[in-house]
Amino acid sequence: MLEFLPKEVRDGLDLARKRDRKRQSRLRVQVGEAVFPVLRLWDEGLELDAGLTPHLRGLVDVYDGSRHIAQCLIVASSVENGRLVCGFKRSTSVTQGPALDYWRDENGPVALLPKA
Numbered sequence: 001m002l003e004f005l006p007k008e009v010r011d012g013l014d015l016a017r018k019r020d021r022k023r024q025s026r027l028r029v030q031v032g033e034a035v036f037p038v039l040r041l042w043d044e045g046l047e048l049d050a051g052l053t054p055h056l057r058g059l060v061d062v063y064d065g066s067r068h069i070a071q072c073l074i075v076a077s078s079v080e081n082g083r084l085v086c087g088f089k090r091s092t093s094v095t096q097g098p099a100l101d102y103w104r105d106e107n108g109p110v111a112l113l114p115k116a
Helices: 007-024
Strands: 027-031 034-042 045-049 058-064 067-080 083-093
Touching: 027 045
Parallel strands: none
Antiparallel strands: 027 034, 027 058, 034 045, 045 083, 058 067, 067 083
């Protein structure tokens, strides 16, 4: 249906869609000191604005606002319709506490009291 509209109108609609996605998304990618807004994130990759972002490769950090949510290794990126689509080799979720090296019983004691 959009193919019947004039090119200027289609370009304006695309620009408005990009602007709305940037406003709605709090997600961002940080590479060193550089920060880029994320348009879309899924299990195997993410999508960025190709006009704002260089081709990414390597380890990046993904944030939701100020909260660090993942560390990802980008191995492939391609430009499709003005969007930079990046694929992950691995994506590791960031946890708030240290990793446990033992199994914790749900009904176990919270703390042990010393002998009196």
